[in-house]
Amino acid sequence: MRFINNRFMLFLAIAVLGMNMAVAQEIIPDTPKDTVKPQPKTGRSKVDGVVAVVGDFVVLDSDIDLMYRELQAQNVPVKDIPRCELLGKLMEDKLYAHHAIQDSIIVSDAEVNETMNKQIDYFVEHLGDEQKMVAYFKKKNIETFRTELFEMIKNQKLTEQMQKKIIDEVTITPEEVRQFYSSFKKEDLPMFGAEMEIAQIVIKPEISQEEKQKVIDRLKQIKKDIQEGASFYSKAVLYSEDRASGQSGGFLKMNRKTAFVKEFKEAAFSLQEGEISDPVETEFGYHLIYIEKVRGQELEVRHILMSPKVTPEALKKAKEKAEAIRNKIMSGEISFADAARSESDEKETKNSGGLLLNPRTLESRFELTKLSPDIYNDVSDLKDKEVSQPILTQGDRGEKSYKLMQIVSRYDAHQADYAQDYTKIKELALKEKQMKAISKWSKAKIKDTYIKVNGEYRKCQFANDWLKNK
Structure with a gap:
């Protein structure tokens, strides 16, 4: 994790x-x-x-x-x-x-x-x-x-x-935030550490149709084995690439509001209890979905996930594409943000020009002392507006891609300022109120x-x- x-x-x-x-x-x-x-x-x-x-x-x-x-x-x-x-x-x-x-x-x-x-x-x-x-x-x-x-x-x-x-x-009101800030003497105001905004462009290797068909055929064979008496639970433990659910036989609970990808939810809710789907494609790969129980609006399902493998040739092409994008940015032909919007394969960041979102604060700024080691190692040697060389990364499920990194802005350490740091001050005030409630x-x-x-x-x-x- x-x-x-x-x-x-x-x-x-x-x-x-x-x-x-x-x-x-x-x-x-x-x-x-x-x-x-x-x-x-x-x-x-x-x-x-x-x-x-x-x-x-x-x-x-x-x-x-x-x-x-x-x-x-x-x-x-x-x-x-x-x-x-x-x-x-x-x-x-x-x-x-x-x-x-x-x-x-x-x-x-x-x-x-x-x-x-x-x-x-x-x-x-x-x-x-x-x-x-x-x-x-x-x-x-x-x-x-x-x-x-x-x-x-x-x-x-x-x-x-x-x-x-x-x-x-x-909850906390703006007036309570103001009173919290006003309760500090100027010399006692909180200090906020140095921060930076970071952007990235992600280039994923293209999966060949041949590799996709290998996975589809394998899942169809597994479905046939199950229909002939094999255990879905055992097949999931042996073959599913979803590490979170694989060891429990691919078990998941879900309803229509569960934060699963659209294709998975649509396929699951189209099945009857006891049915197994054909291979269903999502951004994570291909799934076999089995409806174990229907409990009102909630489904108890099992699934097996398999992902097509990336060939060395596809990985090489992804790196070459990343290098070409970097050259265009460094020559001034296109900005990093525009390149992210048009070329990045990471849907979570491409619309914001590649800006990463801090999962702790839900803002674009990252405090240096709290920056994850992975990100810090990628950007620590970068100068402002410099673009990194293509960096090979590997996701939780082993999927590989290349990314370009850039430091968009830097912010020096400073004492809290009500206008500039309102969101952070509000967070501190809310935490204090929560602690009092606890x-x-x-x-x-x-x-x-x-x-x-x-x-x-x-x-x-x-x-x-x-x-x-x-």
């Missing part, structure tokens, strides 16, 4: 490394003073090493040890980070997950499986193979690993959905949730009132 939240990865690794979380276990309390207690459960015994319980979730002492270990693995100095602080963070996440369940927030198994398969692909890519991955995370076998990873990801998604529910209702929610939920902190950890000075002033 190219966009993985750092905090998510931190807790992912913690959980996988050994967070054998028990759900709704009976906890033997130190004292009978808690105002809200869970209903008695039978057949349960005290769990050794439990340092805290939040609703239906527990935190083990070993969880904190593993959190330290993961921080050290990421070269984060841990000498001055107290155990109490890490325990508080773990309890905070359990509070969100617990109330997500209470509020009937649903995270589907398909959604969890999709994320889990991406994570396993990531681990395998970096550790070598599944056996090395299992050994690294000290698990008995791949089944145990997948089970624990599944539960951890599900709880993380519950936490994210609960947080999203809290802040989705938070704090208010947490205080209220802590009061009416069963929470117990055991042993020496009761002496901690937590940011939240986990001890309820006891």
